[in-house]
Amino acid sequence: MLDARIPSGPIEQQWDKCRLEMKLVNPANRRKHSIIVVGAGLAGAAAAATLGQQGYTVQCFSYHDTPRRAHSIAAQGGINAAKNYRNDGDSIFRLFKDTVKGGDFRAREANVYRLAQISNNIIDQCVAQGVPFAREYGGLLDTRSFGGVQVSRTFYARGQTGQQLLLGAYQALEEQLAAGTVKMHIRSELLDVVIVNGKARGIVTRNLVTGEIECHAADLVVLATGGYSNVFYFSTNAKACNCTAIWRAHRRGALFGNPCFTQIHPTCIPLSSEHQSKLTLMSESLRNDGRIWVPKKKGDTRAANDIPENERDYYLERRYPGFGNLVPRDVASRNAKDVCDEGRGVGPHGQGVYLDFADAIHRLGLETVRERYGNLFDIYERITGEDAYTVPMRIFPAPHYTMGGLWVDYHLMSTIPGLFVAGEANFSDHGANRLGASALMQGLADGYFILPSVVPDYLASTTLDPVDTSHAAFTATKTEVADRIKALVAIKGKRSPDSFQRELGKLMWDECGMARSDAGLRKALARIPELREEFWHNLSIVGGDEELNQALENANRVSDFLELAELMCIDALDRTESCGGHFRVESQTPDGEAKRDDANFSFVSAWEWKGVGQAPVLNKEPLVFEHVPLAQRSYK
Numbered sequence: 001m002l003d004a005r006i007p008s009g010p011i012e013q014q015w016d017k018c019r020l021e022m023k024l025v026n027p028a029n030r031r032k033h034s035i036i037v038v039g040a041g042l043a044g045a046a047a048a049a050t051l052g053q054q055g056y057t058v059q060c061f062s063y064h065d066t067p068r069r070a071h072s073i074a075a076q077g078g079i080n081a082a083k084n085y086r087n088d089g090d091s092i093f094r095l096f097k098d099t100v101k102g103g104d105f106r107a108r109e110a111n112v113y114r115l116a117q118i119s120n121n122i123i124d125q126c127v128a129q130g131v132p133f134a135r136e137y138g139g140l141l142d143t144r145s146f147g148g149v150q151v152s153r154t155f156y157a158r159g160q161t162g163q164q165l166l167l168g169a170y171q172a173l174e175e176q177l178a179a180g181t182v183k184m185h186i187r188s189e190l191l192d193v194v195i196v197n198g199k200a201r202g203i204v205t206r207n208l209v210t211g212e213i214e215c216h217a218a219d220l221v222v223l224a225t226g227g228y229s230n231v232f233y234f235s236t237n238a239k240a241c242n243c244t245a246i247w248r249a250h251r252r253g254a255l256f257g258n259p260c261f262t263q264i265h266p267t268c269i270p271l272s273s274e275h276q277s278k279l280t281l282m283s284e285s286l287r288n289d290g291r292i293w294v295p296k297k298k299g300d301t302r303a304a305n306d307i308p309e310n311e312r313d314y315y316l317e318r319r320y321p322g323f324g325n326l327v328p329r330d331v332a333s334r335n336a337k338d339v340c341d342e343g344r345g346v347g348p349h350g351q352g353v354y355l356d357f358a359d360a361i362h363r364l365g366l367e368t369v370r371e372r373y374g375n376l377f378d379i380y381e382r383i384t385g386e387d388a389y390t391v392p393m394r395i396f397p398a399p400h401y402t403m404g405g406l407w408v409d410y411h412l413m414s415t416i417p418g419l420f421v422a423g424e425a426n427f428s429d430h431g432a433n434r435l436g437a438s439a440l441m442q443g444l445a446d447g448y449f450i451l452p453s454v455v456p457d458y459l460a461s462t463t464l465d466p467v468d469t470s471h472a473a474f475t476a477t478k479t480e481v482a483d484r485i486k487a488l489v490a491i492k493g494k495r496s497p498d499s500f501q502r503e504l505g506k507l508m509w510d511e512c513g514m515a516r517s518d519a520g521l522r523k524a525l526a527r528i529p530e531l532r533e534e535f536w537h538n539l540s541i542v543g544g545d546e547e548l549n550q551a552l553e554n555a556n557r558v559s560d561f562l563e564l565a566e567l568m569c570i571d572a573l574d575r576t577e578s579c580g581g582h583f584r585v586e587s588q589t590p591d592g593e594a595k596r597d598d599a600n601f602s603f604v605s606a607w608e609w610k611g612v613g614q615a616p617v618l619n620k621e622p623l624v625f626e627h628v629p630l631a632q633r634s635y636k
């Protein structure tokens with residue numbers, strides 16, 4: 001039975017009580033403890049900087065050439081907090097409730113409540129760091145709305161919120177690098193976790209410049225390595241984002257939580273050619289002022305501005321008058337797919353809907369719209385060649401975020417003692433659907449506030465034998481990593497890693513994407529092992545392993561995607577209900593909304609690895625809803 005270690009007592013007091021009961025490490029003893037943090041995005045950089053500042057000896061790893069290149073930098077729209085500066089009815093409880101409901105009742109209440117509480121500290125922390133959040137004329141911090149809520153609680157820095165927050169975290173990290181408490185290892189990719197006597201005690205990495213395989217020992221390991229949306233090949237994530245760190249940890253015994261819970265974001269620039277390598281997000285913040293529509297008539301090929309008002313279908317406003325264009329992402333994405341499936345999609349392939357700013361420009365003026373969203377309009381123009389101030393943007397859903405990840409308890413610890421997981425890499429607090437602007441909130445809550453409390457408690461309450469890289473477990477793990485790399489290079493087949501990833505991605509998009517069916521998932525489950533088999537016999541990698549070799553790096557990552565994809569389909573097949581972004585076509589309400597099955601599926605699926613091609617074992621963490629009563633979600 002999984003123990004989530006949720007503190008007892010009233011939910012409002014659980015985190016304070018937990019912090020009070022946790023053990024501390026004396027300041028003079030902290031430098032004697034070594035901590036490995038893998039990842040220098042928002043979650044990892046915040047954790048490494050804060051633990052370094054506390055006085056621990058921290059080593060931080062990233063495959064990027066600088067922490068500033070972490071994917072967090074791409075975050076556009078904003079970060080939520082329950083400050084209620086607008087006095088529009090917000091509160092910690094409302095943020096908590098919105099998040100539980102938005103996640104379609106598949107998240108752990110205690111974690112979500114803590115997240116809502118900490119949200120306010122994050123804004124204070126970042127303002128103190130000098131993060132240039134947007135301000136109103138009078139100097140107060142400005143906010144805007146995101147999907148699935150009826151308050152304005154999203155703090156933002158134009159369309160560059162992630163970049164500004166990451167610079168704040170990076171500054172804090174730099175300070176610790178200069179102070180010598182943190183040592184940064186760039187272009188260093190984790191390829192395995194080392195377990196000694198049942199505890200995570202180190203990692204094996206590959207130096208991406210020289211190809212050298214290296215061992216690093218510590219008292220514990222934190223993974224903050226981001227999400228796995230690139231299993232779909234086309235996604236809004238940076239090309240390099242991958243699942244290797246969490247997947248290799250999973251293979252070492254860390255349970256994987258809700259792998260099939262993935263988020264398809266409704267507002268991305270549509271795919272224009274199969275030769276593209278990624279998709280670009282248009283921030284959800286645009287739905288504050290943009291109106292989404294398609295022509296009422298099927299196959300209407302007139303230019304958008306030639307279609308009169310009474311021949312347009314503002315389908316979200318029509319179907320969901322309560323939330324209109326700001327319904328949650330899963331609902332907006334499914335509706336976009338439905339109108340395109342009906343033959344009313346726009347653009348070259350009919351795979352698009354309009355996001356129209358004409359009303360907003362008329363109401364607010366061009367300058368205000370430019371001020372709020374200027375850089376997003378610029379990105380759009382650079383990619384499509386169209387001026388969204390004069391013609392509506394075309395948007396379509398795309399893979400964006402993964403709610404699934406390594407299972408963690410209330411202390412963010414995986415099922416491997418001493419292996420903590422933070423940010424998008426854990427199965428997190430978002431249930432089956434993440435609300436917009438909540439990922440940055442969660443990553444920073446984990447990094448700045450939760451890990452700096454739970455990590456010392458682990459160190460102070462655990463007996464840790466002295467271990468260094470000469471231990472047999474390091475030698476054995478290093479050999480396994482080196483053998484796997486040699487095996488990849490030795491295949492000498494005909495297909496590039498990229499071509500396998502494309503084929504896998506298309507299969508996952510078709511069968512485990514926005515809609516999932518029993519037949520489709522079974523089809524994917526039959527094909528994935530075949531593709532994996534072909535990969536291990538027909539892969540072609542140009543170049544060797546003792547040098548900079550991006551094809552090899554990618555092959556390594558694709559080999560893990562080929563295993564993770566299978567688990568995602570198994571999970572999606574097992575969960576015969578629909579919930580949030582997991583839409584099983586067999587389980588829908590008469591008007592096409594996701595239909596949950598609370599009697600049978602109010603649990604977190606935590607899967608246990610049994611070997612390649614072997615059936616994984618399902619463990620369940622029951623979910624109890626005491627504060628937000630279970631209800632069919634309605635945004636009408």
Ligand SMILES: Cc1cc2nc3c(=O)[nH]c(=O)nc-3n(C[C@H](O)[C@H](O)[C@H](O)COP(=O)(O)OP(=O)(O)OC[C@H]3O[C@@H](n4cnc5c(N)ncnc54)[C@H](O)[C@@H]3O)c2cc1C
Binds near residue numbers: 039044070075237242
């Ligand atoms: C285009 C876009 C826009 C977004 N906008 C928003 C928004 O407005 N608001 C919001 O709340 N959320 C947004 N999100 C989601 C949010 O940006 C991410 O969920 C969040 O930034 C993830 O942070 P992280 O620290 O968990 O991971 P990342 O930022 O992805 O960092 C991962 C780190 O781990 C390292 N790493 C990974 N694997 C390894 C390995 N094997 N070895 C060594 N290092 C490794 C990487 O080098 C990197 O440093 C957006 C996402 C996208 C794609």
